[in-house]
Amino acid sequence: MIQRVTYKIGDNELVLETGKLAKQANGSIYAQYAGSAVLATVCASSSSQEGLDYVPLTVDYNEKYYAAGKIPGGFIKREGRPKDKEVLVSRLIDRPMRPLFEKSFGRDIQIVPTCISSDMTNPPDILAVIASSAAVTISDIPFHGPVAAARIAYIDGGYVINPTFEQIENAEMEIVVAGTAEGITMVEGGAHEVSEEVMLGALDKAEEFIKIMCGLQNDLRALCGKEKLPLNPVKVELLNADSIKAEAYPRLSEALFVKGKFERRDACDAVKTDLSAKYAEQLKDEVQSKLFNALFEDMEYTILRTTILEKGVRVDGRGTEDIRDITCDIDVLPYPHGSAVFTRGETQALAVCTLGTVFDEQIYDDIEGDRRENFILHYNFPPYSVGEVGRMGTGRREIGHGYLARRSLEPMVPSREAFPYTVRVVSEILESNGSSSMASVCGGTLSMLHAGVPMKKPVAGIAMGLITDGEKYAVLSDILGEEDHLGDMDFKVAGTEEGITGFQMDIKIAGVSTEIMSKALAQAKRGRLHILGIMNKTISKPSAEISKYAPRIETMKIETDKIGALIGPGGKNIKAISEKYSVTINTENDGTVTIYGKNAKCALGAKEAIKGIVEDPEVGRIYDGVVKRIMDFGAFIEILPGKEGLCHISKLSRTRIANVSDVVKEGQKIPVKLLEVDKMGRLNLSYVDALGEDAN
Incomplete structure (x- = not known):
């Protein structure tokens, strides 16, 4: 029997429906809002293991290209391994839901939310969180939910709940908040230097919506919820x-x-x-x-x-607000364009910055449409960083931590117009004991400044923790691994001296009061400013020059009617310059010319050659010319690419000569002065005037 519940949001209804699709799963929900739809299913294995000390949960969010009326690009036309975005949404669902399952259930649980329709206007990820929770809520799997999520954007001084893609692009802050009817359990997002007060206001707005969505799921459970399966607790006690x-x-x-x-x-x-x-x-x-x-x-x-x-004493002897010793080093590697090592206690990140061209941009082919990013951050967590043996590779943790660090730094990375390079930062975690993602933010800032990236402002990050017994509480600055594992909150805040740029919070208890959040944010700000102060002593402004090993990018503006002359017939001129100087040249319809050279010499040489083509010859100026043809009456000399003039035999020497070839040869490079441009546009040149009064 089909059952559904609805809730009006703006001009559209959010629909949760069950009983029609995927009926053999333990729980199945079809969720739709406007033109976006997600089918979420949950299944549990038939056998149960006794005494598990973890929840064997897997979340596999996936997006189908057909959802947006697209066919996958490339040679293979089938959806393949999960893209980073799908991994990030899977984590978004997993993190708030995992603590609400019982370890004593002992069965493998798999949640599969699938985006099967996308209007490319409304993001499907929030829908996926709600649908996944609803699927478990109505199923026979024990669950202390439901859970819901909300995206909050801060635009023009106001909050927008579940904004469109276009609104997200224009937002000063965009965060995703998840939680139960009792309180918030997860926050993740980025911002353009917003205040702590703006952040707290967003959490209040999100909490209202989350409670409504949890109530909607409970309404559906009342209509068709299954009886829960029994737990499988350990039936024996520890002897002695x-x-x-x-x-x-x-x-x-x-x-x-x-x-x-x-x-x-x-x-x-x-x-x-x-x-x-x-x-x-x-x-x-x-x-x-x-x-x-x-x-x-x-x-x-x-x-x-x-x-x-x-x-008020922690396991390493620090007080609640003390931050471990920090050291910053730059220029630690000889060849990379920018490098830094950031060490905080027993956490150490080697951050390396590489500058590339527009051809190195990251291309994304998602159901929302193709897009390019000129700032890339990759995070690596090798097993030796914690003194262990393990498999190398990129897992969900690496993708998630890298995404947080990238979002934290991205608002301070210059625009393409201000700095036409592709910037890639790689954070190699060499040691880890607490918040390597925030070490990546700090190291990333140092390496970019060392590489000469004109960041708007330096960014630092800090991880906060919480210990509470329900009455007393302590907020911890710069938490250790043990404090993360045994504490009640992992709360990461990154930003500049002026405001927050990145934010992530996972809470293991029912919720956190506004008082605790306010204290944590204020304490995090003090910690962030302390770290920025230490970083600024090492480097606070971008290097004056980029590395000599980095590609050189030069931009210039030419008159639009000169574009054809630059390109030349069949691309002859632009190809010749590209080959001669080993550069790539890109021209825009508005006359913007961008030159990508492997070094400064190549790029600047090409720039001068382009100026020669597009600039009009200047009477009285001395040019370095090349003899192209020798005639009885003089020599034709190219002073600019594609522009030749005549140097009459009388202007080749101050004494009488019988043959032009007595003075110059074809292919010879000589200086010539432009004497005039006649009424027919012909260039009259002089060799002797370019040599000065003492020339023969």
């Missing part, structure tokens, strides 16, 4: 739990405060090893072993949080 805890707790209370990431981990592992040896016979049982490990994590969780809340 009290004895193990009594012996381990005081030792862990000391081990957790050993200085140094690996030293601290070794100290904790030593306690665990001693206890596991003492209870080795008991721990031969797999379930007992899992419960033993869970007890140790619970003890670490309690010790870390209690010490922070009661004493």
Whole structure:
């Protein structure tokens, strides 16, 4: 039986419908708003595993080209591996939903939201979040939802809920907020230096919409929701739990405060090893072993949080607002165009900036349409950064962290018109213990400034954390990996001295009050300014010159009626210049000429050659000419590409000569002075006048 619920947003209705499509899934929702539609399904495996310490959830958002009436470009006409955008939307759905599943359910869960219609006006990602949550909500899979999301844009001093693509382009700030009816659990977005107050206002607007969407899903569940499947909790308890805890707790209370990431981990592992040896016979049982490990994590969780809340002391000895030591180095690599190493405590990023031409731009072929980006940021997290052995490659985490760093820096990257280069930043994480994405923002700024990119302002980022017991709370600046893992919030803020440019927050509790958010934003601003101050001591302005190894791009404006002369018959002139100087030349209809050379010498040489073609010969000016033809009465000399003049035999020497070839030869380069341009446009040249009074 088909069931549906609707809600009017602006001129269109948001529709959630079930019972018609994909009926064999545990839950299926067809969601539509205007011309955009998403089909979201959820399935759970039939078998359950006991004692899992994680939720085996997979979210696979995908977009079909047919949704926008397109056929995939390239040789292969089938949709292939997930594009970065699809990975990012999958993470957008996964992050707020994952904490609301029960680990004790023990079954593999797969959510597949598919964009099957796109009007290329309304983004489908928010629809995908709502549809995915609704599919789980009405299914038989246990879920502490529903979840909803809203996109908020700040445009001309006002907030717009779920803006169109065009409105997003013109927004000063654009964030995606997700949460439950109880509160916000995730925020992600970028901005052009907005204030903390503007950010808080956007969160309030989003929360209103989220509550409405959660209510809509509950209405649908009331109509057709399935009875939930049973959980599969561990039915046994850890034997000797009290004895193990009594012996381990005081030792862990000391081990957790050993200085140094690996030293601290070794100290904790030593306690665990001693206890596991003492209870080795008991721990031969797999379930007992899992419960033993869970007890140790619970003890670490309690010790870390209690010490922070009661004493204000963190595991590395810092206070709640203290930031680890920071060092910044630039010009660390000899050949790349810009390089920097940013180190904050035990997190280190090598950021490398490469300058390219328009031909190096990133081309995207999405269902919204083709587009190009001249700023690219790639983030790599090799396993050695945490002292481990593992597979190399780009996973969802790398794509997500790189996207956050790119969004944080992008508002301060100059426009194509101001700096006609393609800029690629690569962040190689060499060490990691807390917020490598924000280290990438800081390192990216340093490397771009070193490369000579005229950034509008430097950008820095900081990761904040939260510990709360429901009554007391502590906001932590510059969190460690342990504080991220055992804390209640991971909150990253990037920006300039003037305002916020990038923002991401994941909350593990029901919600965060406005008081906590205000304190966290204010504390993050102080931390950001502190980091910017240290970075500015190393480099605060772009290098005066770009690297000699970087391509050189020169732009010039010519009269539109000179474009034909520059190109020449069949492209003869422009091809000749390109070959001679090893450059690529691009001309626009408005007379803009862009020259892409492998170095400054090539680009500037080509620029002078183009000036020669498009500029009118100037009487009285001395030109470097090339002898093209020798006649009995003189020599024809090319002074500009395609422009020749006659140097009469009488102007080749101050003494009488019998033959022109006695003075010049074809192909010879000689200076000549333009004496006049006659009524017929002919150029009269003089060799002797170019040589001065002492010439023969």
